[in-house]
Amino acid sequence: xxxxxxxxxxxxxxxxxxxxxxxxxxxxxxxxxxxxxxxxxxxxxxxxxxxxxxxxxxxxxxxxxxxxxxxxxxxxxxxxxxxxxxxxxxxxxxxxxxxxxxxxxxxxxxxxxxxxxxxxxxxxxxxxxxxxxxxxxxxxxxxxxxxxxxxxxxxxxxxxxxxxxxxxxxxxxxxxxxxxxxxxxxxxxxxxxxxxxxxx
DNA sequence: GCGCGGATTCACT
DNA sequence: GTGAATCCGCGCT
Numbered sequence: 001x002x003x004x005x006x007x008x009x010x011x012x013x014x015x016x017x018x019x020x021x022x023x024x025x026x027x028x029x030x031x032x033x034x035x036x037x038x039x040x041x042x043x044x045x046x047x048x049x050x051x052x053x054x055x056x057x058x059x060x061x062x063x064x065x066x067x068x069x070x071x072x073x074x075x076x077x078x079x080x081x082x083x084x085x086x087x088x089x090x091x092x093x094x095x096x097x098x099x100x101x102x103x104x105x106x107x108x109x110x111x112x113x114x115x116x117x118x119x120x121x122x123x124x125x126x127x128x129x130x131x132x133x134x135x136x137x138x139x140x141x142x143x144x145x146x147x148x149x150x151x152x153x154x155x156x157x158x159x160x161x162x163x164x165x166x167x168x169x170x171x172x173x174x175x176x177x178x179x180x181x182x183x184x185x186x187x188x189x190x191x192x193x194x195x196x197x198x199x200x
Numbered sequence: 201g202c203g204c205g206g207a208t209t210c211a212c213t
Numbered sequence: 214g215t216g217a218a219t220c221c222g223c224g225c226t
Contacts (some may be wrong), residue, residue: 044207062223076222078220079206079208081218101207129207130209172208177207203224204222212215212216
């Protein structure tokens with residue numbers, strides 16, 4: 001079942017980040033479906049979070065997507081090379097977003113392998129945010145697209161993890177954020193081979 | 201206009 | 214473990 005629009009309207013982006021572990025994420029491009037379940041996320045907590053692009057209520061052509069109503073994709077280019085896929089949450093005007101950092105692939109693995117230029121399957125196929133977006137065929141062209149569309153959506157399939165199976169930790173690559181860099185806003189499934197390290 | 205640097209990945213030592 | 218790749222968003226002049 002697709003996650004309903006209401007799922008994305010929660011104002012608690014940190015709780016939602018944890019809840020997304022085990023949810024399935026799919027794209028359907030040129031008739032081919034690819035995806036799997038989410039095993040690593042990071043929460044970006046609106047205008048008070050120094051690590052967020054929207055910190056200080058910064059509205060620019062890039063960040064405006066985060067200020068839209070929840071239930072959309074926020075896709076941007078990082079380091080001039082990698083596309084990053086985020087889930088926008090909360091109501092319009094509150095720029096919460098969740099970065100999808102790793103996926104445990106289940107469907108369309110051969111196509112994802114082709115998109116990643118991999119001759120043999122390795123865990124790095126969907127490990128790390130740039131890899132997830134590339135494997136799923138997500139680019140800036142679909143920035144702001146609805147997560148209830150036929151191109152990109154999430155599903156609940158009855159998979160969940162206990163608190164013992166989940167680790168909360170500081171986010172990756174946000175040293176510029178001062179004290180906010182230490183907040184435990186990264187969530188992952190312990191020991192899953194697709195989680196970017198460390199994964200214990 | 202200019203310049204800095206980034207929510208990273210990969211090849212290579 | 215280290216460094217290159219590579220684009221453009223963003224703040225400041």
